[in-house]
Each structure stands twice: as structure tokens, then as C-alpha cells.
Amino acid sequence: MLRLRFLALSGRTHRGAACLLLAAALGGCGIPSAFYAFFIDPLIPPPTVEAEHLLTDKTVLIWVDDTLIVPAHHLLRRELTDQIGRHLQGHQAVGSLIPYARIVAFRQQHPQSTQLSIQQLGREFQADEVLYLLLDGFQLSHEAGEGYYAPQISGSAKVIDVATGRRCWPEDQAQRSFSFQGTFQQGRRDQLEDRLVRETCQQAAQAIGPYFYKHQKAR
Numbered sequence: 610m611l612r613l614r615f616l617a618l619s620g621r622t623h624r625g626a627a628c629l630l631l632a633a634a635l636g637g638c639g640i641p642s643a644f645y646a647f648f649i650d651p652l653i654p655p656p657t658v659e660a661e662h663l664l665t666d667k668t669v670l671i672w673v674d675d676t677l678i679v680p681a682h683h684l685l686r687r688e689l690t691d692q693i694g695r696h697l698q699g700h701q702a703v704g705s706l707i708p709y710a711r712i713v714a715f716r717q718q719h720p721q722s723t724q725l726s727i728q729q730l731g732r733e734f735q736a737d738e739v740l741y742l743l744l745d746g747f748q749l750s751h752e753a754g755e756g757y758y759a760p761q762i763s764g765s766a767k768v769i770d771v772a773t774g775r776r777c778w779p780e781d782q783a784q785r786s787f788s789f790q791g792t793f794q795q796g797r798r799d800q801l802e803d804r805l806v807r808e809t810c811q812q813a814a815q816a817i818g819p820y821f822y823k824h825q826k827a828r
Contacts, residue, residue, distance in 0.1 A: 731771030
């Protein structure tokens with residue numbers, strides 16, 4: 610495998626490797642260290658991270674609580690629920706999910722649902738566990754200058770067992786805090802806002818989802 614890697618290197622890559630080895634040697638790193646970093650380390654697969662909690666045999670309700678966001682954003686709750694759900698399903702990390710259409714109907718029929726406990730919400734949907742996300746911050750800032758926008762969301766997440774009402778994730782703390790900010794983009798707010806919110810919710814899903822399935826740690 611290593612020999613094939615050598616044969617595939619172009620003349621430019623050879624020269625680059627030679628320069629790297631020379632620079633490392635002159636800089637005190639030593640040729641063996643530079644050789645390892647350039648040729649060997651890229652061939653080593655990244656470490657595998659075990660799931661912190663498994664949802665694979667559970668019926669899960671993803672409940673996004675945005676009562677602390679004033680004014681409420683019309684897209685944030687739905688998009689975050691959908692993005693996390695699709696991410697978990699795409700990695701076969703959940704048994705089944707309560708459809709978002711049922712959640713919307715329930716909220717409309719029960720305006721006081723925000724007063725229910727997480728365990729009560731789970732029972733209403735006959736779920737096994739509730740992945741509960743409490744959002745405590747949302748803003749669409751333009752600190753980079755007028756006409757530049759980037760959404761930022763923050764909050765915390767935890768999983769509650771419906772049968773017992775106990776927290777089953779995370780085990781080492783009351784909840785797992787998170788904060789995500791999208792990249793600044795230029796344009797009119799009314800044209801950018803929905804797309805930026807979707808992208809930031811996707812970023813949140815890609816960060817939260819791996820807690821629930823085995824995955825390789827990014828280099």
C-alpha cells in the first residue's frame with residue numbers, strides 16, 4: 610500500500626516531499642518525524658468513536674423547545690427537528706421517529722403543551738425516549754458589516770426515558786450545551802434568512818447526531 614503511494618507521487622509531489630523533509634530536518638524536527646507525518650500518518654484511519662447513547666431500538670420524539678426565543682422564528686423549530694431526524698435516519702441510528710406533522714398538529718390542538726413535562730410529552734406521543742432540545746438563543750447578526758449576515762443558535766440537548774422520566778443522555782452532566790454559527794454571507798436579509806437558517810440547522814444536526822452512533826473522528 611505504501612509502495613503504491615510512492616509510485617503515484619508526481620514529480621511535483623516528490624519535490625514537495627523533499628522540501629518538507631529538508632525543512633523539517635533544518636528546523637530540528639528530524640527526517641523520520643517528517644517522513645511519518647507526510648507519508649505514514651495520512652494512511653492511518655482516524656480513530657473510531659463509540660456512540661454515547663443508542664436510539665436504534667427506540668421510538669423517539671424530537672422536541673424542540675423554542676419558548677425562550679423572542680420573537681419566535683417561523684422556520685427554526687421545524688428545520689432543526691427535520692435535519693436531526695434525517696441525519697439519524699441516514700445513519701440508521703434510530704428505530705423510528707414521531708413524524709413532524711403529528712408534532713405540529715399536537716401543538717395546534719394543545720396550546721398549553723409548553724407546560725407539560727418532557728416525560729408527559731413523550732407519553733402523549735407514545736414514544737420510548739424524547740430527544741429534547743431547548744433553544745436559548747437565536748440571532749441573525751451582521752457584525753461583519755451592513756448586508757452581511759450569519760445565523761447563530763445556541764441551546765442544550767438531553768434524552769429522557771419516557772417510562773421512568775430519568776435522563777439517559779448525557780450521563781456526565783444535566784444536558785449537553787451547543788452553539789452553532791453559520792458563515793457570513795452578503796445579500797438582503799429577506800433573501801438570505803431562510804437558507805442560512807437551514808444551513809445552520811444542518812450544521813447542528815451533523816454535530817449532535819454522531820453522539821448516537823459509532824463514527825470515525827474527523828482529523
